[in-house]
Amino acid sequence: MGSEQTEGARQLLLQTYRSMRRIRRFEERTADLIEAGEIKTPCHLYIGQEAIAAGVCAALGRDDYIWGGHRSHGHYLAKGGGLAAMMAELYGKATGCSGGRGGSMHLVAPEVGLLGTVPLVAATIPLAVGAALASKLRNDGRVSVSFFGDGATEEGHFHESLNLAALYRLPVIFVCENNFYSSHLHLLERRAEDNIVESGRAHGVPAARLDGNDALAVHQATAEAVARARRGDGPTLLECRTYRWRGHVGPAWDMDVGVRRKDELKEWQSRDPVAQGRQRLLDGGYPEAELEQTDRGIEEEIEQAVEFARTSPYPDEASLLDFVYASGTGGP
């Protein structure tokens, strides 16, 4: 390996580690703030799945689009959405990324290509296809990424969207975060076979099953999908297998939904994506002191965000009817 390559690999390791660690700490802090009663909007925490957002977004440019769902704090942060603006949104403050209208489940950061996350399962999959269609019609080289869960693949939206994207060879990447649960139901209580990845082949979309706890593997597969999309060769489906550590919603550890989850959780916690990223850096000789510096920087950023959220004003009652209709002529 040449030294340039080594430097590039190290940069990627560092970038994905920092991204994962930021998400992890943001979510842990949020969990505490929910328990303290400061945050009341329902939060679906991303803890355990950080490698997917971090790995995918590290392969994207600022102008590329991403779309998400109810569990999208990680997507927002990894794509470059402002951390303080999201914290303020969780507090329902006017300074939040959605002006206090959206809360945890409706995040937006148009300046970095995040055009919206919404909690209606699978809703943004066809929208991601539409953004890719816009990119194709404009020939602007942008790629559109749709993040969704295993549960979303049970909706018609998913299957119709794959077909459409394949037919029109659209620059879209379908990232399925298969954490094996949709709320209280395990994957095999909802489908006859553990075969989400095969939906890709059935619709003519190249598909791969990945270790979703390995940021580098996710990054590598995404980079290939991005290259294919930018070449005009159409969509890709990535099934990233992972696990959410906390409950479906809220900060609880979710050990109460049966023995199976308890055992599974232990197993998956031993494959902590953030710890893995950190270990890789240390194994490559990255100085621990610098990592600690990075971690401290993240802590400071989060504490400043909490302070910002706490001291920001609530939206004015008189603004209740603002934004029902857009004031401009449309587009980000």
Added chain:
Amino acid sequence: MRTLTYAQAIREAHALLLENDPRVFLIGQGLRSPWYAGGSLEGLDSEFGPERVMDSPVSENATTGAAVGAAIAGMRPIVFHPRMDFMLLALDPIINQAANWSYMFAGQVSVPLVIRAVVNRGGEQGAQHAQAMQALFMHLPGLKVVMPSTPHDAKGLLIAAVADGNPVLYIDDRWLYDEVGPVAEEMYTVPIGTAAVRKEGADVTIVATSYMAVEAMKAVAVLAERGIDAEMIDLRSIKPWDHELIFDSVRKTGRLVISDAAWKTAGVAAEIAASVSTELFDALKAPIQRVTLPDAPAPVSAALERAYYITAGDIVTAAERAVGV
């Protein structure tokens, strides 16, 4: 009489229906999850088995379509949508199919189906976890719509809906789940299309739907202290609605306030107001008042939620305006 909560009454109706009619089955998301169903379906899956209580994949369109098909084929399905917002993914089977089926085939085949949708809002959840769209469904020929507000009616209207032989949209509201009231133990029905007078009065008629009936009763008490004798009618059946009972009341009071916790434009309140002004123009002593949500999606921030949702105080203000104080 024995009392139950609203959620328990819904659960009991389901249990009796499953016990007494082998054609009845349940399908939908969250049937075994208190997060989705509150206590309203508790333990039914273990009592009646997963063949008849099917906690489904995230597939509203397919589960609802399948329920329509099973109903046409002679079963009595109850399809459950833990939030009305999610049910919107199933509009084709509900609107194009279920609502039109009997008419399209000259009544030779029909759709004895109950679609249960829960309104579950507030708590900083936002626009897609809040919508109460009864007006949208009231608009459709071929579909019936009920919205019980008491434990007694929650049980009786569900049993009536299953017995009806037509597609019935049964809408319950999570804000009602802890309401307590007397509920008879046996199977009984509350006839679809009938409203209920909850309190008689002479000065002003207040018609309320679903949870607003609870707020309206609080308003009635406040109005009584201020010397206004309000009559309170719980609409409970949105389509068909009880024209006669409401007309009789307005003939008596000459004043009407309608409260429906949904958007104002083209809403349930608008429909009732239009009918009353057409039929009873001469009996009215004051303009009809509507107490509804503003025409805006539900916000998240508690600061905006407070301004958005309507309460007894808004009904009191509207009633005073109608009476002219």
